[in-house]
Amino acid sequence: MTETVLSVDNLKVGFRQDGRVIQAVKGVSFTVAKGETVALVGESGSGKSVTALSTVSLLPASAEVSGSILYNGTQMVGAPEADLRRVRGNDISFIFQEPMTSLNPLHTIETQLAESLDLHQGLDGAAARARILELLDKVGIRDAESRLGAYPHQLSGGQRQRVMIAMALANGPELLIADEPTTALDVTIQAQILDLLAELKRAEGLSLLFITHDLGIVRRIADRVCVMQGGEIVEQGSTAEIFANPQHTYTKTLLEAEPKGRPESAPECGEEIVRTENLRVWFPIHRGFLRKVVGHVKAVNAASVSVRAGETLGIVGESGSGKTTLALAILRLIPSDGPIVLMGQNIQNWPAKQMRELRKKMQVVFQDPYGSLSPRMTIEQIIAEGLGVHGTAKGQDHRQMVADIMTEVGLDSATMGRYPHEFSGGQRQRVAIARAMILRPKLVLLDEPTSALDMTVQVQIVELLRDLQRKQGLAYLFISHDLRVVRALAHKVIVMKQGDVVEQGIGAQVFDDPQTDYTKALMGAAFGQNTTKGP
Numbered sequence: 070m071t072e073t074v075l076s077v078d079n080l081k082v083g084f085r086q087d088g089r090v091i092q093a094v095k096g097v098s099f100t101v102a103k104g105e106t107v108a109l110v111g112e113s114g115s116g117k118s119v120t121a122l123s124t125v126s127l128l129p130a131s132a133e134v135s136g137s138i139l140y141n142g143t144q145m146v147g148a149p150e151a152d153l154r155r156v157r158g159n160d161i162s163f164i165f166q167e168p169m170t171s172l173n174p175l176h177t178i179e180t181q182l183a184e185s186l187d188l189h190q191g192l193d194g195a196a197a198r199a200r201i202l203e204l205l206d207k208v209g210i211r212d213a214e215s216r217l218g219a220y221p222h223q224l225s226g227g228q229r230q231r232v233m234i235a236m237a238l239a240n241g242p243e244l245l246i247a248d249e250p251t252t253a254l255d256v257t258i259q260a261q262i263l264d265l266l267a268e269l270k271r272a273e274g275l276s277l278l279f280i281t282h283d284l285g286i287v288r289r290i291a292d293r294v295c296v297m298q299g300g301e302i303v304e305q306g307s308t309a310e311i312f313a314n315p316q317h318t319y320t321k322t323l324l325e326a327e328p329k330g331r332p333e334s335a336p337e338c339g340e341e342i343v344r345t346e347n348l349r350v351w352f353p354i355h356r357g358f359l360r361k362v363v364g365h366v367k368a369v370n371a372a373s374v375s376v377r378a379g380e381t382l383g384i385v386g387e388s389g390s391g392k393t394t395l396a397l398a399i400l401r402l403i404p405s406d407g408p409i410v411l412m413g414q415n416i417q418n419w420p421a422k423q424m425r426e427l428r429k430k431m432q433v434v435f436q437d438p439y440g441s442l443s444p445r446m447t448i449e450q451i452i453a454e455g456l457g458v459h460g461t462a463k464g465q466d467h468r469q470m471v472a473d474i475m476t477e478v479g480l481d482s483a484t485m486g487r488y489p490h491e492f493s494g495g496q497r498q499r500v501a502i503a504r505a506m507i508l509r510p511k512l513v514l515l516d517e518p519t520s521a522l523d524m525t526v527q528v529q530i531v532e533l534l535r536d537l538q539r540k541q542g543l544a545y546l547f548i549s550h551d552l553r554v555v556r557a558l559a560h561k562v563i564v565m566k567q568g569d570v571v572e573q574g575i576g577a578q579v580f581d582d583p584q585t586d587y588t589k590a591l592m593g594a595a596f597g598q599n600t601t602k603g604p
Contacts, residue, residue: 073139074244074276075101075124080136082119082128082300090133093119095300097136101244106270106277108287108308110323111297112523113494117280120297121246124278125157140244159189162237166249168229172221178205178232179217182239189240204235209265226388227258231265238269245270248280252520255387255550260594263290282523284323285553288312296320326524328531328557331577332381333539335560339377340412342512342544343399347371348407350391350398350568368394369405370568376561378511379538381545383559383576385552385591390565392548396514399546400431412511429459432505436517438497442489448475449485452504459508474507478533495526499533506537514546519554531557552595556580564588 082094094116101107109117122128124138124145138145140156165171173181182201186192192200198217205213208231221229230250237245247266251259267290270277279291287294288308295305296319304317315321350369353362369391376382384392398405401416401424409417411427419427432455435441442451452471472482478499489497498518505513515534519527531554537543549555555562556576563573564587572579572588583589 071102071105073100074103074141075278076137076139077120077124078137078139080120080123080138081134082116082123083133084129085131085133093300094123097297097300097302099295099302099305101276101278103243103276104270104274106279106290106292108279108281108291108294109297110281110284110287110294112282112323112525115297116300117297118248121163121248121278121280124246125161126153127157127163158185158237158242159240160242161244161246162240162242164230164233164237164245164247164250166252168226168233169221171233172229174221177218177220178224182232182236185236185239200239201235204239205232207238207269208232208235209261210235225258226254227261230254230258230262234262234265234269238273241273242275244276244278246278246280249282251286252281252283256552256594257387257590259286266290284312284326284524296323322525326528328528328554330557332535332558332560335377335380336542339379339542341375341377341410342412344373344375344408344410345399346373346408346410348373348395348398348405348409350394350403350405367568369398370570371407372563372565372570374399374563374573376512376544376546378542378544380561381538381547381559383555383562384546384548384565385550385555385562386565387550387591389567391568392565393516395565396516396546396548400433400512400514429455429508430511431514432508432510432512433514433516434498434501434505434518437521438494438501439489439521441501442497444489447486447488448480448492448500451489451500452485452507455504455508470507471503474503477537478503478506479529493526494522495529498522498526498530502530502533502537506541509541510543512544512546514548516548517550518547520549520551527551527554534558552580552591564591 078098080094080097083090083092097120099107109120111117123134126145128134134146136146140161179201182204183197186197186200202213205216210216210228210231224232251262254262263286266277269275281287291308293306294308294311295302296317298319304311304315304320311320312324315324348369349371351365351367354364354366355361356363372395374382384395386392397403399409401409408415416424416427449471452474453467456467456470471485475482475485480496480499480503492500519530522530538545547555547558559576562576562579563570566587572583572585579588580592583592
């Protein structure tokens with residue numbers, strides 16, 4: 070028989086709030102065997118992370134926990150704090166979603182890894198440094214010794230996540246719990262991290278509890294799947310069984326929740342909304358007392374693009390490739406060199422006052438619907454803010470305009486007096502879209518507008534954007550590292566690497582027949598083969 074490492078039976082977790090208990094987890098049961106990867110899958114608020122944190126009692130004091138959690142036969146629920154401290158980070162380790170918030174920005178990588186080794190193993194000095202170098206090498210940090218003195222902000226996203234994995238492995242855990250460890254990463258880095266976890270599992274004999282909302286990742290890495298909804302596991306089984314023959318309606322909904330189809334054909338004779346010719350964005354590097362320019366950061370080199378009414382230009386590439394810089398330059402939000410022709414006029418050298426007249430024709434929808442909306446303003450105030458800045462035709466009723474645009478983006482206009490925290494992530498992104506669309510722009514920059522959303526909500530937002538483009542003839546600049554979403558929306562695609570446009574063309578051609586090695590690597594990471602699952 071396969072040895073069971075973790076056994077969760079009838080776990081219930083509630084949180085005391087305002088004199089009552091709100092149930093977050095409702096009778097969850099599952100097991101993780103030695104050398105096995107089990108995925109907890111579900112949308113935000115389904116109880117995945119609360120279940121994982123319950124394993125070693127990392128929940129706040131307001132939590133009420135009942136049921137059984139056995140780690141190698143030892144009861145974790147109600148265990149003495151001293152026993153839990155011995156297990157945490159030693160036998161059971163965590164990898165969290167966002168390494169920039171999990172790593173201390175004031176301490177070097179060496180200091181943070183050494184802290185765990187000293188706490189659990191009493192290692193310090195040369196012995197600790199040798200173990201740290203071994204760990205960093207194991208997780209694929211090149212030239213590890215030169216990175217010991219680096220701070221988190223000096224590492225890339227992939228490197229920071231590798232450091233988090235090294236910290237989790239530092240004390241030889243038996244069970245690794247990974248909570249959305251690849252959500253914030255580029256597709257190529259995501260593939261590297263998944264391959265790394267699979268290889269470490271084989272080499273170290275680890276068991277893995279993997280929490281995610283992305284079923285594409287589950288298919289690559291998991292042996293078994295537990296699907297959670299509303300604090301309950303509604304279906305569980307082998308990955309092959311779940312994907313081939315899902316039984317529960319919610320599981321079927323999740324499996325179908327992927328942006329499908331291709332963009333409708335753009336009008337061939339549509340007005341050219343924006344065009345650039347060899348656009349360049351170089352940031353000067355200053356040195357010395359007199360702040361002389363000694364070089365440049367070449368963020369964008371010679372980018373030539375064109376977008377017509379009713380057309381979407383997808384801009385893809387890894388973090389730091391220049392995607393957002395290019396888009397901001399097109400909107401004249403940062404300085405650049407080279408013609409920017411908006412609706413037939415070269416606006417490159419227009420003064421700020423003259424540009425203000427055009428601003429309502431160019432709008433932006435940002436990545437994070439939680440951070441881009443003011444928590445102190447009502448939804449009505451947020452959506453109507455642009456009307457106050459740019460003005461409207463005489464006699465127009467702002468409140469009615471807000472109600473109309475809310476209805477158009479699928480929101481109940483009766484909720485316009487509420488605040489952002491009273492809405493879900495998908496609803497907040499609809500508010501952000503409504504704020505942009507109320508001015509009836511010609512060009513909209515969409516900067517990762519679906520990356521912070523659950524898969525089912527992503528599909529809804531993609532359909533909304535398609536519908537708005539069809540009705541209003543909008544031109545979109547669509548930036549994303551999720552190539553599935555880009556494929557569903559973009560008529561044309563440009564691929565950027567380190568400031569250069571390395572490939573561009575009709576979307577279908579770029580996706581189906583990439584020409585450069587870099588584009589092929591991106592497509593392979595996004596749509597490639599599964600990672601081996603077995604121990």
